[in-house]
Amino acid sequence: MATKIINKTVTEFSLRITRCFFVPSKAIQTNAALFQERSETSITNVEEQLLPTIRPPLPIIYSRKLAFPPKFKAVRQAWVSNMDTVEEEKLGLIDLHPEVFAERPRVDIIHENVRWQQLYRHVSYANTKVRYEVRGGGRKPRPQKGSGRSRHGSIRSPIWRGGGIVHGPRSPTPYFYMLSFNARLNGLRSTLSAKLAQDDLHIVDSLDIPTDDPSYLEKLVEERGWGPAVLFVDDNDIMPLNITAASDVHGHYNLMPVYGLNVHSMLKHHTLVLTLAAVERIEERLLFHLNRNDAAEAGRKHRLDSL
Amino acid sequence: MASAAARSFVFRQHINTCRLDFASCLNIKSFYSSYSANPKEKSPEHYTQYHEVSSDNWKFVERLKPPTVVPSFPKNGSYFSDWTPPPDTPPNLPYFVKRTKNFMVPVYLNFEAIRNQRKITMVKHIEGDIWAMEKDIKSHLEEVTKRPVVSQVHEVGMYIKFRGDYALHVKKWLLNAGF
Numbered sequence: 001m002a003t004k005i006i007n008k009t010v011t012e013f014s015l016r017i018t019r020c021f022f023v024p025s026k027a028i029q030t031n032a033a034l035f036q037e038r039s040e041t042s043i044t045n046v047e048e049q050l051l052p053t054i055r056p057p058l059p060i061i062y063s064r065k066l067a068f069p070p071k072f073k074a075v076r077q078a079w080v081s082n083m084d085t086v087e088e089e090k091l092g093l094i095d096l097h098p099e100v101f102a103e104r105p106r107v108d109i110i111h112e113n114v115r116w117q118q119l120y121r122h123v124s125y126a127n128t129k130v131r132y133e134v135r136g137g138g139r140k141p142r143p144q145k146g147s148g149r150s151r152h153g154s155i156r157s158p159i160w161r162g163g164g165i166v167h168g169p170r171s172p173t174p175y176f177y178m179l180s181f182n183a184r185l186n187g188l189r190s191t192l193s194a195k196l197a198q199d200d201l202h203i204v205d206s207l208d209i210p211t212d213d214p215s216y217l218e219k220l221v222e223e224r225g226w227g228p229a230v231l232f233v234d235d236n237d238i239m240p241l242n243i244t245a246a247s248d249v250h251g252h253y254n255l256m257p258v259y260g261l262n263v264h265s266m267l268k269h270h271t272l273v274l275t276l277a278a279v280e281r282i283e284e285r286l287l288f289h290l291n292r293n294d295a296a297e298a299g300r301k302h303r304l305d306s307l
Numbered sequence: 308m309a310s311a312a313a314r315s316f317v318f319r320q321h322i323n324t325c326r327l328d329f330a331s332c333l334n335i336k337s338f339y340s341s342y343s344a345n346p347k348e349k350s351p352e353h354y355t356q357y358h359e360v361s362s363d364n365w366k367f368v369e370r371l372k373p374p375t376v377v378p379s380f381p382k383n384g385s386y387f388s389d390w391t392p393p394p395d396t397p398p399n400l401p402y403f404v405k406r407t408k409n410f411m412v413p414v415y416l417n418f419e420a421i422r423n424q425r426k427i428t429m430v431k432h433i434e435g436d437i438w439a440m441e442k443d444i445k446s447h448l449e450e451v452t453k454r455p456v457v458s459q460v461h462e463v464g465m466y467i468k469f470r471g472d473y474a475l476h477v478k479k480w481l482l483n484a485g486f
Contacts, residue, residue, distance in 0.1 A: 071393075072397050072403060072405070104465060106463060106464065107463065108463060108464075288375075288376065291376045291377055291408050292375060292376055292377075293373060293374050293375055293377050294373075294375075
């Protein structure tokens with residue numbers, strides 16, 4: 001398979017919800033041209049990938065013109081490293097917008113997001129029978145008067161042993177609910193910021209690796225102190241063939257496009273690896289939603305495609 | 308434009324190649340419930356005619372469209388309300404209050420607690436020493452209103468709540484402090 005969007009905890013529904021944050025918009029002027037545009041299908045010629053890549057002299061400072069430049073907050077910087085050698089090579093520094101990558105992490109909002117992601121697809125099948133569903137009990141057990149005993153109309157009444165259950169769980173019970181738009185938005189910001197602050201977020205130029213051998217990826221992760229579980233995020237959902245094949249044998253190395261990025265997956269993996277294109281797209285989309293003019297439209301409930 | 312029948316033939320061809328190689332069918336066109344998949348549907352030219360008069364005037368249409376992000380305020384220096392633009396330099400204080408995306412001071416009057424009977428003044432978007440800020444605003448409010456003010460500081464969310472309707476007092480204080 002050329003695409004690999006494997007995160008077993010993320011359903012198609014989750015992708016649809018989170019995708020809406022990252023749908024491209026022409027409204028924001030991005031500096032995407034600064035970054036190397038990668039072709040959609042870099043899967044054809046393996047020999048081509050074995051050739052050494054040509055780079056400008058190091059270090060490259062990826063100084064960007066940030067959209068919505070922060071007025072009072074310092075711009076956060078992060079190293080950009082490579083993936084084409086096992087040993088980490090610092091290619092340069094990149095400026096990150098503090099409102100996306102240096103927010104004060106709200107652990108409560110992160111928890112809200114994780115709980116929501118676990119619950120919205122949960123359906124409880126626990127079930128109990130009410131008095132009408134328990135077998136028997138249609139006949140009056142004894143006459144109303146004259147026996148000297150208590151009055152009863154059914155042996156399956158809830159006060160009888162073996163009778164029906166009152167207010168028990170009924171199946172199926174969906175636990176679906178929608179988290180508010182701002183809670184989802186702030187959840188992404190908080191988690192990205194927490195990951196960066198804890199040195200669990202790494203930025204690479206691209207996901208191109210020279211071989212499809214899984215041991216290469218294992219050595220790379222071991223050498224750089226990542227992982228064990230690593231989530232690689234790229235802007236494009238058609239990933240390079242080599243990293244797709246190399247990560248395919250391991251369940252804890254996962255590839256994900258930006259539109260699938262979500263709080264649960266970021267927390268589930270120890271390390272988050274973003275490509276430059278992914279950083280650009282994430283920043284652009286989150287800043288757009290933070291500054292959009294029609295916030296009421298964004299906050300409308302249960303409209304997956306118009307968030 | 309290819310007819311719908313021809314397109315569906317191409318689609319079937321794609322499905323056949325799909326079994327052989329996934330990469331070759333990446334450009335599959337999915338019709339889903341589109342009306343254009345209907346074989347009776349004809350090309351748009353059959354139903355309507357249009358003439359492109361001028362594309363130069365499109366800029367006037369663009370001008371009518373609402374902005375997608377909040378535009379910046381006019382920097383002419385005179386405004387018709389009490390609103391003042393955010394400062395260029397932050398005041399020399401251990402704390403800072405960021406304006407909202409609409410350039411307003413983030414002070415809100417909420418109705419909370421028992422059937423929304425309790426008036427709560429809330430200051431959001433605080434950065435820095437939140438306790439010093441709470442102390443300053445509280446002493447100011449007590450001085451102005453001549454009565455004790457109850458407050459709550461939320462360090463994780465970085466906001467302060469005051470019990471009572473002090474929204475205008477707090478707004479004025481923040482503007483005077485230079486936020």
